[in-house]
Amino acid sequence: MNISIKGKHVGFDDQYLRVELEDGRVIMTPISWYKELMTASLQQLKNYRFICGKTGIEWSELDYHLSIESMLVSQMQKVA
Numbered sequence: 092m093n094i095s096i097k098g099k100h101v102g103f104d105d106q107y108l109r110v111e112l113e114d115g116r117v118i119m120t121p122i123s124w125y126k127e128l129m130t131a132s133l134q135q136l137k138n139y140r141f142i143c144g145k146t147g148i149e150w151s152e153l154d155y156h157l158s159i160e161s162m163l164v165s166q167m168q169k170v171a
Contacts (some may be wrong), residue, residue, distance in 0.1 A: 096159050097145035103128075103136050110159055113145070118162050127155040 100107040108128065109170045110118045122128055128136060128150070135152050142149045 094145075094147070096163060098131070098141050098159050100143075101139050101148060103133070108162075110162060112159070118159065119160050120165060124165065125155075125157070127153050152161060 097113045098110050099113045100111040102111070103122065106123075107119045107144065108122045108125065131136060131150070131153055135150065137151050138152055139148050141147065142156065146159055148159065149155070
C-alpha cells in the first residue's frame with residue numbers, strides 16, 4: 092500500500108480492537124485475532140503508544156507490536 096495509514100486513537104471492547112485513523116476512518120478487527128491482546132488486562136490494553144510515525148502500535152508491557160496497515164489488509168482479506 093502506498094497510502095500513509097496513521098493512527099490517532101485506539102479503543103477496545105470485549106469483541107473488537109478499533110483504531111481511529113488521522114483521516115477519520117476507523118478500522119475494527121476482532122480482538123480474538125490477537126492472542127496477546129485477548130489475554131491482557133484492560134489496564135494493559137490501555138497502555139499503548141503509537142510507533143513508527145504512528146503507523147504501528149506498541150504495548151511495551153506485553154512486548155507486542157501491531158502494524159496498522161496489517162490490520163487493514165487482514166480486514167480486507169477476511170471480507171473478500
